[in-house]
Amino acid sequence: MSGTRIKRWLNMHGKEFNADGTLKDEVRQQKLAKGAHPGAIDSYARRLKEEYDEWKHLDETDPEPWPVYTAYDFFTAEEKQQFYADGTLRAEYIEIALSKGISENWLAEMERRKKIDVDNYNRVSARDAERGINFGEQEMNRLRASSRTYVERLKQMEQDLRNFEEPSSLPFDKDTPYF
Known part of the structure; x- marks a missing residue:
């Protein structure tokens, strides 16, 4: 599907930015009214426009794969x-x-x-x-991850523990024995 990055970008920033990646004028005015420095607003608008342009370029030159599942x-x-x-x-x-x-x-x-x-x-x-x-x-992807074997999930849990993951986020109790 073409334009997936831009759609995601607009989903994240569409409240403040136009569909072409430029800052909405009313947003600029609100920021000025709240005391933001004009240079800071311009810098913010420029950084996000550059990101928009980069994502748009990637959409055009290297579209993301879009496997279709029904x-x-x-x-x-x-x-x-x-x-x-x-x-x-x-x-x-x-x-x-x-x-x-x-x-x-x-x-x-x-x-x-x-x-x-x-x-x-x-x-x-x-x-x-x-x-x-x-x-x-x-x-x-969720189904594939949940269908991993018990041993695979235990090994992943060991890695998660080494990475200091929150124990409540683990699939098993950390004292679960191996068979």
């Missing part, structure tokens, strides 16, 4: 057998479920809930994309 990518293997990507139930699953005695009402409820999940994913993904954030990529 809600379907986060379905479990079982859910992929039950549902299509839009959250509707697969006809073959409905047949099997009905033959096992699952009610049509329950199947309709399952479908309704899955469609809500898909719609929510799509809504958050679109909202975050407007801000230059790849929600799907963040979710995939």
Whole structure:
């Protein structure tokens, strides 16, 4: 997705800066009214405009990768057998479920809930994309991190302890034994 850095920059600084990276005039006036030195305001505006220009240049010359994930990518293997990507139930699953005695009402409820999940994913993904954030990529990274093995997490915890991380932020009690 092009312009992701600029979108993030504007998300961080958009209250004070225009879409072209220049300080809004009303912000300049507010700072002056609060007693800020004009040179300090100009220096602030210049530093952030330089950062904006650098990020814009990077967006144009070296766009960030933007892997596209859909809600379907986060379905479990079982859910992929039950549902299509839009959250509707697969006809073959409905047949099997009905033959096992699952009610049509329950199947309709399952479908309704899955469609809500898909719609929510799509809504958050679109909202975050407007801000230059790849929600799907963040979710995939979170899932990958949480699926690490127990031993890998213990080793990471040892490193975190050596880095003096707060014990409450660790995945296990610091006295957790190895097997």
